[in-house]
Amino acid sequence: MKRANLELTVGFFVLLGLLCLAYLAINLGKIEIYGEGYQIYANFDNASGLKTGATVEVAGVEVGRIVSIQITPLNQARVGLKMQTGLKIHDDAIASIRTKGIIGDKFIKLSTGGSEKLIPPGGTIINTESGIDLEELLGTYIHGKV
Amino acid sequence: MANLVRQLGQRSLNIVIEAGAMIIFLLEGLGLALVPPFRPRRLLQEIYQIGVKSTLIVMLTGAFTGMVMALQGYYTLKQYGSEGALGSAVALSLIREMGPVLTGIMVSARAGSAVTAEIGIMRITEQLDALDTMAVNPIQYVVMPKLLAGVIAVPLLTAIFDVVGILGGYLVGVILLGVSSGSYFSGMVRSVVPLDVYGGIVKSLVFGLTIILVACYKGYNTQHGAAGVSKATNQTVVLSAVLILVWDYVLTSFFM
Numbered sequence A: 001m002k003r004a005n006l007e008l009t010v011g012f013f014v015l016l017g018l019l020c021l022a023y024l025a026i027n028l029g030k031i032e033i034y035g036e037g038y039q040i041y042a043n044f045d046n047a048s049g050l051k052t053g054a055t056v057e058v059a060g061v062e063v064g065r066i067v068s069i070q071i072t073p074l075n076q077a078r079v080g081l082k083m084q085t086g087l088k089i090h091d092d093a094i095a096s097i098r099t100k101g102i103i104g105d106k107f108i109k110l111s112t113g114g115s116e117k118l119i120p121p122g123g124t125i126i127n128t129e130s131g132i133d134l135e136e137l138l139g140t141y142i143h144g145k146v
Numbered sequence B: 001m002a003n004l005v006r007q008l009g010q011r012s013l014n015i016v017i018e019a020g021a022m023i024i025f026l027l028e029g030l031g032l033a034l035v036p037p038f039r040p041r042r043l044l045q046e047i048y049q050i051g052v053k054s055t056l057i058v059m060l061t062g063a064f065t066g067m068v069m070a071l072q073g074y075y076t077l078k079q080y081g082s083e084g085a086l087g088s089a090v091a092l093s094l095i096r097e098m099g100p101v102l103t104g105i106m107v108s109a110r111a112g113s114a115v116t117a118e119i120g121i122m123r124i125t126e127q128l129d130a131l132d133t134m135a136v137n138p139i140q141y142v143v144m145p146k147l148l149a150g151v152i153a154v155p156l157l158t159a160i161f162d163v164v165g166i167l168g169g170y171l172v173g174v175i176l177l178g179v180s181s182g183s184y185f186s187g188m189v190r191s192v193v194p195l196d197v198y199g200g201i202v203k204s205l206v207f208g209l210t211i212i213l214v215a216c217y218k219g220y221n222t223q224h225g226a227a228g229v230s231k232a233t234n235q236t237v238v239l240s241a242v243l244i245l246v247w248d249y250v251l252t253s254f255f256m
Helices: A003-028 A134-142 B002-034 B040-050 B052-078 B083-124 B127-133 B138-176 B181-191 B194-220 B225-255
Strands: A038-044 A055-058 A061-071 A077-083 A094-100 A105-111 A127-129
Touching: A003 B040, A003 B052, A003 B083, A003 B138, A003 B181, A003 B194, A038 A094, A038 A127, B002 B138, B002 B194, B040 B052, B040 B083, B040 B138, B052 B083, B052 B138, B083 B127, B083 B138, B083 B181, B083 B194, B083 B225, B127 B138, B138 B181, B138 B194, B194 B225
Parallel strands: A055 A105, A094 A127
Antiparallel strands: A038 A077, A055 A061, A061 A077, A094 A105
16 A cells, blocks of 8 residues: 555544544533633532532523532532523522432522622522422421421 | 362463463563654554454444444333433443444454464564564564554544444434434433543553454464464454453443
8 A cells, every 4th residue: 555545544544533532522521622601609408419510500491510519517518500601690599409300310490580799700609499308308297297 | 180170270370371471562562662763654554454444344333233222222211201311321331331342342353363363474484583683673563563553543443433323323213213313312412421431432442452462462472383373363352352341341340
């Protein structure tokens, strides 16, 4: 095989392979090429079932992802949300943990609120609703604390 | 009885000795990649032999694997009314397991056997010794480019396998069986996490190195004429297929 031909074929092969690899890594592996967006926090009493990478939705539209879940000194769950730029979140916004589908993926439903003050990057959403724990509800009912 | 035990001991020792010799062979081959003279053209030739020539067979295998998994998955998931999960079922099994393993086995069948036969014939016709006489290190000239080409080509082939398999699953699941195109792709994007993709790439890197290492080692140590070459080629294909499956279990248990 001629030199130029060999180089061309190998070049095509490597290009094809890299394209497929890029598709897998970027589209399915969710590598963020552009780290745009800003981060805010929300404290929940109970973040059971919530995972990093879960979605944040406003009106059913995906507007961000959960990037961190930590415990605060007050034993609350501090959840870091990476929101897309340009989305305005007012300081009376409400973040609630909701369940999607029958397998029960948890996600955060956000109502952006309407007050005059906005939450700055790095700020915290004060109003939160933890997910409903069915077993706990049943337990309270059966053991007669209602 | 004592004889049986002795035989068992001998067998076990042989396995350990062979494994050690293979590791030394690998280190020597990879170490020589850092020492001049560098021959980039040899590497290109080997990527052509191992990678480019395997592309078609890998695409074919990938397409049919994706298609049959969509078919099987569809009828299983349909019983639970969750055909929407077809995309994630196909993509996850392809990226985590089927892609690296089947690509590895196809490459060992297509390229591994050829590598062993090539080096084996060079050994029995004393071409390797001739290289040595000309002050060309046979491991550096023959073996090292093949090892590097294996490490470069197999992950790329695996990525091609995965993507073609996902498209094959799309063809059967969406176009033939009528799963909605949106739920196929969004289910896939939702359920595949970065660790799955990286795990698949790491697996394919390890498989690529293993296949070509076994092939080169068996070829390099060929003995006794034409029958030796046939025996070495045979051992290469069997051993690399077994090693791929064992490695697959070990690596999966690491990633889980």
